[in-house]
Amino acid sequence: MNEKHIRILRDLGFNDITSEKMTNDYWKARAADALAITTQDRDVYGCFDHTRGEGVIIYDIEGKEFLDVTGGVAVRAFGLRYKPLLEFESEIHDVIKELPGMDFDAIPQTLLAEKLASITPGTHKKRVVFTTSGGRAVEGCMKSAMDLSGNRRFVAFRPAFHGRTGYALSLTSTNSKHKNKFPQGVDVVRVFYPYCYRCPYGQNEEDCNLECVEALRYALQVEGNDIAATVMEPICGEGGLIVPPSKAVKGMYEATKEIGAYFMSDEVQAGMGRTGKWCAIENHGVIPDYISMAKALGGGYPLGASIGPVPMYTEGSRHSETFSAEPKMSLLSLWIIRQIETGGYLKKNAENGAYLLKRLNELKEKHEVVGDARGIGLMCGVEIVKDKRSKERAPKIRDRIVKTAVNKYNLLVLGAGPNSIRFTPSYIITQEQIDEAVSRLDRAISDST
Numbered sequence: 001m002n003e004k005h006i007r008i009l010r011d012l013g014f015n016d017i018t019s020e021k022m023t024n025d026y027w028k029a030r031a032a033d034a035l036a037i038t039t040q041d042r043d044v045y046g047c048f049d050h051t052r053g054e055g056v057i058i059y060d061i062e063g064k065e066f067l068d069v070t071g072g073v074a075v076r077a078f079g080l081r082y083k084p085l086l087e088f089e090s091e092i093h094d095v096i097k098e099l100p101g102m103d104f105d106a107i108p109q110t111l112l113a114e115k116l117a118s119i120t121p122g123t124h125k126k127r128v129v130f131t132t133s134g135g136r137a138v139e140g141c142m143k144s145a146m147d148l149s150g151n152r153r154f155v156a157f158r159p160a161f162h163g164r165t166g167y168a169l170s171l172t173s174t175n176s177k178h179k180n181k182f183p184q185g186v187d188v189v190r191v192f193y194p195y196c197y198r199c200p201y202g203q204n205e206e207d208c209n210l211e212c213v214e215a216l217r218y219a220l221q222v223e224g225n226d227i228a229a230t231v232m233e234p235i236c237g238e239g240g241l242i243v244p245p246s247k248a249v250k251g252m253y254e255a256t257k258e259i260g261a262y263f264m265s266d267e268v269q270a271g272m273g274r275t276g277k278w279c280a281i282e283n284h285g286v287i288p289d290y291i292s293m294a295k296a297l298g299g300g301y302p303l304g305a306s307i308g309p310v311p312m313y314t315e316g317s318r319h320s321e322t323f324s325a326e327p328k329m330s331l332l333s334l335w336i337i338r339q340i341e342t343g344g345y346l347k348k349n350a351e352n353g354a355y356l357l358k359r360l361n362e363l364k365e366k367h368e369v370v371g372d373a374r375g376i377g378l379m380c381g382v383e384i385v386k387d388k389r390s391k392e393r394a395p396k397i398r399d400r401i402v403k404t405a406v407n408k409y410n411l412l413v414l415g416a417g418p419n420s421i422r423f424t425p426s427y428i429i430t431q432e433q434i435d436e437a438v439s440r441l442d443r444a445i446s447d448s449t
């Protein structure tokens with residue numbers, strides 16, 4: 001961190017901060033003392049320098065350079081400090097930021113709502129409510145589905161990740177740590193996510209009769225079908241980077257429609273063009289009633305959107321959030337969408353994603369512990385197993401690989417689920433950078449097994 005930024009911190013009253021204290025250990029200890037949580041392991045990741053980095057290159061506080069394939073957990077569509085975005089940001093620096101977008105009308109959030117309605121699947125009339133997080137984007141849809149249907153129960157999957165607060169947490173099932181001793185906010189009928197590599201019904205792809213869809217029908221028959229909505233991730237992200245077959249997603253949609261319930265696609269991680277379509281559910285040929293978006297939507301700022309059918313809520317004031325869709329955030333979001341459109345990023349993400357998956361499949365061929373490689377567009381991953389024949393999950397080997405990749409090979413990468421490794425890079429990643437990232441992962445796997 002340069003002297004200017006150290007001075008800024010000192011000017012903010014932290015006179016103890018000096019360049020000598022710019023070490024990972026010092027700041028990790030201070031963070032551990034001050035912050036209630038970090039979802040990642042401080043043994044693996046350093047303290048990142050918030051003042052440096054460009055594109056997919058990020059630095060820790062000691063100046064160590066990393067190649068980033070996390071994209072800030074799918075937040076940074078255009079990487080770090082994307083020059084055209086910085087220029088736009090400075091052009092709008094004098095825009096009023098302090099208008100609560102869901103309390104009073106202003107032009108930017110109206111335009112953004114119109115734009116989101118037009119790029120999301122389906123030509124039906126939609127309405128949008130803005131939020132400041134992915135979990136709340138899910139909850140805005142859930143409240144609407146309850147409001148419009150009069151039903152209180154949801155269908156959700158195992159595994160599934162939809163957030164860690166309130167109603168969204170009720171749908172989540174990726175890790176008992178998230179749920180133990182917290183109340184179940186809404187009632188959920190839970191069925192297995194379509195996970196062909198580990199079909200919960202013991203089927204192979206060849207003799208699959210969509211047992212997972214029949215399991216949903218059966219659950220609705222015996223547990224009751226007073227369902228507000230089925231909530232599904234079009235690609236299961238946190239749960240292990242699982243790509244469901246489209247016929248199963250369609251089957252879940254049809255089973256939902258048979259009982260007159262709404263279908264919702266949680267696009268918080270997979271949406272915003274990442275898979276080569278605006279919404280990942282489009283890859284499955286399904287038009288959902290509800291869509292939740294966040295992460296890349298805000299151009300780096302906390303912006304989420306719940307998108308649903310008209311009228312969305314039976315009356316005004318049924319739902320709101322103070323810090324949502326303030327004008328600057330909305331303008332930045334409109335800029336991101338425009339950039340994806342004019343820069344041809346849907347096509348690029350599909351192409352670069354196919355290339356990434358091809359390279360990850362090479363790792364599968366090469367390493368006994370890489371049981372599966374899967375993904376759509378720039379949302380790909382590998383599943384780590386003891387060996388290909390047993391498919392036994394190998395969480396410890398996965399953790400070792402991630403730690404080696406980060407610490408030894410300077411590849412900033414994340415796990416997903418108990419034993420997968422996930423790539424959700426920024427859209428500006430090049431094929432050369434993909435090659436470099438895969439090569440670093442390759443070496444980390446070799447070293448760890």
Ligand SMILES: Cc1ncc(COP(=O)(O)O)c(C=O)c1O
Pocket residue numbers: 132133134135136138161162163164233237238266267268269270294295
């Ligand atoms: C599919 C999905 N839904 C919801 C969320 C929750 O988003 P947030 O952490 O912004 O509340 C996440 C976060 O990773 C997610 O991947």
